[in-house]
Amino acid sequence: MKLKPIAQVDPQIDEVLQKELNRQQNTLMLIPSENYASSAVLETQSSIFTNKYAEGYPGKRYYQGCTLADEIEEIAITRAKKLFGAEHANLQPHSGTGANIACYQALLQPGDKILSLDLTQGGHLSHGKEGTLPHTYYRIVNYGVDKKSGRFDLDKIRKMAKKERPRLIIVGASSYPRKIEFKPWREIADEVGAYLLADMAHIIGLIAAKVHPDPVPYADVVTATCQKTLRGPRGGFILCKKELASKIDRAVFPGTQGGPFMHTIAAKAICFKEAMQPSFKEYAKQIIINCQSLANTLMEKGFKLITGGSDNHLMLIDLSSQKITGKKAALVLEEAGIVVNKNCIPFDVLPPSITSGIRPGTPALTTRGMKEDEMKLIGKWISEILHNPNNKKMRDEIKAKVEKLCHSFPIYK
Template sequence: MHQPSLPHLQGQDPSVAGLVEAEARRQFEKIRLIASENYVSPAVLEATGSVLTNKYSEGYAGRRYYEGQQNVDPLEQLAIERARTLFGAEHANVQPYSGSPANLAVYATFLEPGDTVLGLSLPMGGHLTHGWTVSATGKWFNAVRYEVRRDTGRVDMDQVRELALKERPKLIWCGGTALPRTIDFPAFAEIARECGAVLAADIAHIAGLVAGGAHPSPVGHADVVTTTTHKTLRGPRGAMILTTDEHAKAVDRAVFPGLQGGPHNHTTAAIAVALAEAARPDFADYARAIVANAVALADALLERGYDLVSGGTDNHLILIDLTNKGVAGKPAARALDEAGIELNYNAVPFDPRKPFDPSGLRLGTAAITTRGLTPDLMPRVAEWFDEVVVAAGKGDTTVADRVAAEIRDLMAAYPMPGWAPLG
C-alpha cells in the first residue's frame, strides 16, 4: 500500500492506482543505479502533488497575464532566492520545464541560427542539446565537438582550446551526461575568454554535489549555468538557469515568452522545498556520501576486472566498458534489471558498437545513498553485479531470480522516502 494511501485514485481509476503502487514497490525492492534518478523527500512529493497544479501563471512575479497570483508570486520568488543563495548566483530562473528546454533557452539568449557552438560529443559523454546531430541544436547551429582522450578517458582540454581558437564559437558547453571526472571550470573559462565565447556549464548531473560542496562550482567561471533539479539535487523533475545580472533579462525573455508558456507551479514549489533541503548541513554529508559510495563501488568493480572509463570516478557516476567481459551493454543491462539492479546501457568513448547496442553501462550512486547504503556494502553490490554480467555473457538466466531475492532482502532494511510496504 502506498503511504500515504491513494483512496481517490484507487476508487476512480484502479488501473492507474495499481501501476503507481507497482512502481513504488519496484523502486523499493531494487538497487537503483541509474545516474539521473533519485528519491525525493515526502515534502517534495507533497508539493509536487499539490493544488498548485490548478493555477496558470504565465509571465513572471509582478508581471503575470492572469489574476490570482497572490500566492504563486511569493512562491516563485522564494524558489529564486533559495537558488541564488544555495549556488551563490546573481540571478536564477526556476521556470524551465526540464533540462533540454533550459539548454535551448541558452541558445535563444546568446545565439542566432547558424552560429557556431562547441560542445562535448555525445558518444564521449556529452548531451544531445550540446550540438549533437539528431538534436535541433545540431541542426540549427554549426556544431563543433570536442572529445575525451583515448589514453585517459578525460576531456582533452588541449583539443578544446585548439578547436575554440580555430572555430571561434559564440558558445562553449562544458558538462555532460556520462562524465565520471571533475569538470575543470576555470580552464574552460580561460578558453572561452581567449576566443570571446560565452561559457555555459551544464551541471544537471552534479548540481547536488556542487550544492553540497562535493564538486567545484561553475558559478563565477561560467556566464550561464543550467541544471535539472531531479538528479543529485534530489528535487522534482524540473530545471533552473543561473546567470549573472548582466544576462538576467535576456535569459528570462528566452524562457518566457521565447520558449515556454505558463510555469508548472507545483514543480516550482517542489523545487523550493528541495533547495531548502539542500541548504541544510546534512545535505553536505549526503553529497560527500554519494561520492564515497561511487568511489567504493568503482574500486570493487576494478578488483573484479571491469574496465572503467577514466579508471574510476570523482563524482556520482561510473562508466563501464564491457568489451573485455564478452557481453554488450544492452543485454547486460536487461539481465541486471531482471536481477534487481537498475541502470542503463550507454556508449563509451570511441565505441565501435551502435548507440542502441553499445559496449557500456552507466551507473550512479545518488539513489542508493538516499536509501542509506554505505561504502562497506559496495563490494557486495559489485559481487551481485559481476555474477549477473558473467551469467549474461554465458546466456545463463538462472542467476537473476536468486540475486533479485537477495537484493529484496537487503533493500527491505533501507527505508524509501514517501512509501513503505504493509506487513
C-alpha cells in the same frame, strides 16, 4: 483538503502506480540521473498550485490571482541564489533540455556556432545532436575526450576553439566520471570571445554541497536539473550573472515556454531548502564515497573503468573485453533487480542502441542510506551476473538477496 483516493477514481491507473512503487522499492536503482525525491517534494508537486496559470514573472503576470504564485516563485528564486551564490536564477524551465534551449535562444543567433561534447563521448542530446532543435538552428562542432585517458584534453579543446571560433562553448556531460575545473574553460572561452555555458544537470547536487568545483564564478550561464543529484522534482533551472538576467528571462518566457509549472517551482523551493541542510552535504559526500567503493570493487573483479575510476556520482564501465554488450548487461542485471543503463564508451564501435558500456551511479542508493558495505556486496553481485550472463539460476538467487537488501533500506519510511 480531503482528496479522494485514486483507487476509487481510477483503479486502472492506481494499480500501475502501486506496481511502480513496488518496483522502485524492490530494486537497486543505479541509474545516475534518477533519485528518490522527499515526501515533501512529492506532495508539493501534486499540490493545489497544479491548478494555477501564472505566465510571466513575479509582479509582472499575464493572469489574475497570482499573488501567492509570486510569493512561491520569489521564495524559490531567493533560495536558489543563496544556495549557489548566483546573481540571478530562473526557475521556470520545465526540463534540463528546456533550460539549455532557452540559453541558446538568449545568447545566439541562428547559424551561430556551438562547441560541445560529442554525445557518444559523454555529451547530451540537447548539446546539438542531429535531429534536435539546436542542430537545426545552430552550427554544431564537437570535441571529445582523450582516447587514452578518457579525460578532457584542454590543450586540444583550446586548439579546436581557436580554429572554430564558436559563439558558445558548453562544458558539462551526461557520463563523465571525473571532476571538472571551470577556470581553464573560462580562459578558453575568453581567448575566443565565446560565451561559456556550464550544463550541470548531473552534478548540481554535488556543487550545491560544495563537494565538486563550482562553475558559478566562471560560466556566463549555468543550467541544471533538479531531479538528479539534487534530489528534487523533475525540472530545470538557469543561473546567470545580472547582465544576462533579462535576456535569459525573456528567452524562457515567452521565448521557449508558456506558463510556468507553479507546483513544480514550489517543489524546487523545497529541494533548495533541503540542499542547504548539513545533512545534504553529508549525503553528497557519501554519494562519492559509495561510488568509489563500488568502482573499486568492480575494478578488483576485473572490470575496466573509463578513466580508471570516478570522483563524482557515476562510473563508466568498459565491457568491450568482457564478451557482453551494454544492452545485454543492462538486461541481465535488471532480471536480478539491479537497474543500470547501457551507455556508449568513448570511441565505442557499437551503436547507442547496443553499446559497449554501462553507467552505474550511486545517488539513489545513497538516499536509501546504503554505505560502503552495501556497495561491496552490490559490486560482487554485478560482477557475478556479468561474468555468468547465461546463468539464470544465479540471477534468481541474487534477485532474492537484492529484495532482502531493499527491504532493509525502504525508499519511503
